[in-house]
Amino acid sequence: MKKLTVAICSYNRAQRLPELIRALRAQSCSVPFEILIIDNNSTDNTQTVVAELSHDEGAPVRSVIENEQGIPFARNRAIAECLHSDYMLFIDDDELPWPHTLESAVHSLDVEGAECVGGRVNINFGAYIRPNWLTDDLLPFYAEINYGTKPFWIDDASTPVWTSIVAYNMDLFRNNPDLRFDYRYNRRGKGIGGGEDGILFQELLKRKVKIRYQPDMAVDHFVEDWKMKRSYFLKLHFIAGRKYGQFQMDDYDRTILGVPPFMIRQLLQQIGKTLNLYLRNKPGALRQAMNASHAMGSIWGKFLARNEKKHTADAA
Known part of the structure; x- marks a missing residue:
């Protein structure tokens, strides 16, 4: 039986994890899945929350602590922890999945033959009031992705997919141990920047990896107030x-x-x-x-x- 691991790299967002875990456990999926929290040195009560969630019904939850601070270190730790799985799906700790997200990811990887599949990212301001100056053309800088409602194959850089919601066939990493996130494009804690996923996307294109856009694999990405400036x-x-x-x-x-x-x-x-x-x-x-x-x-x-x-x- 094939297996999917949902990987969540998290830093000091313990308050968001219960709703995210509940939403993931409510998903239907054609293969068994587990939920992995990569705790990147959180100083809040992330470990306590994860321990409590691990006792609830549904997909199993486990966590590891990545001591090297920064998002590429956390993502590479996720890859190492998921090498036993057939598939890995990244979702951020400030997101919530839409229905059919896991099933759509597995379908693209297992049935359509994708090695990497990226989904749709909808920007959600939650309770915050969106300022007038924050126009739609700025939303992609919050990692918004919307290439329409039809899936398609990606073979150039005009339609990139990001780790906000992306899944991989783990053979890609098992067969290419040099294919990892670039540590030079680091973002520590709640810092600004990153770019490690963009560099990996470029490398996947260079290696002619089979990349699929799957719009039914979708999330709401919640923007915090400190980013609305x-x-x-x-x-x-x-x-x-x-x-x-x-x-x-x-x-x-x-x-x-x-x-x-x-x-x-x-x-x-x-x-x-x-x-x-x-x-x-x-x-x-x-x-x-x-x-x-x-x-x-x-x-x-x-x-x-x-x-x-x-x-x-x-x-x-």
Whole structure:
């Protein structure tokens, strides 16, 4: 009999776990499933809550503590813990699954032959009032995914799927021990950023992995109030830019402290466009400011990369 493990990487969200576990246990699924909590050094009563939930009826619940702080460490620990399962499904601790989520995931993996399947992510503001400036075009930066109501195969980067709700055939990781989440794209605790799932998605495309979009595999993703601020989007893009400049950009012969001059010109252009929109009170000012923040982060990333190479050379 095949088996599914539902993996939840969690940090200090004990209050959300009971409702999530109840929703998962209420799901129908054609294969037996267990629920695994990867507790990433929570300082709240996560372990107490998990222990209480483990005694309730329904799918078994177990937990492990991952001492290395950060989401890629927690996700890689989940992979290690799930190698005995046929399938693994990631769902975040600030989400609730829609009906048929588990069954849809297993169908794509077991019947349709997908090696990775991603689902739909609906942004839910709960009791919080959504501000007027938070337009629909910003929702993908909360990991919103909605590519329509029809499943399809993914073969390029235009329709990415994220670990908000994604499932894998575990043969993918058993047969490729080098295929793991990149520790360099870390996000600690309730920090901002990450990107480890985006890097893994790119690697899956490069390896021609069979990736499926399955809209019936869906979740509500609940946004916390501290993320409903303009500064959140600016910080998010600065960090993304920093990681891009530090880890992904090519090296150039002509630089100033490791930074190619064209990047400085681009930053000044982005700042100019941002000021123009703000001063004229035009729509799109925040989105343009995010572009400027990303450009600034990229410059900082190139500077950090230069210092790291210099330190490595000096040590040698």
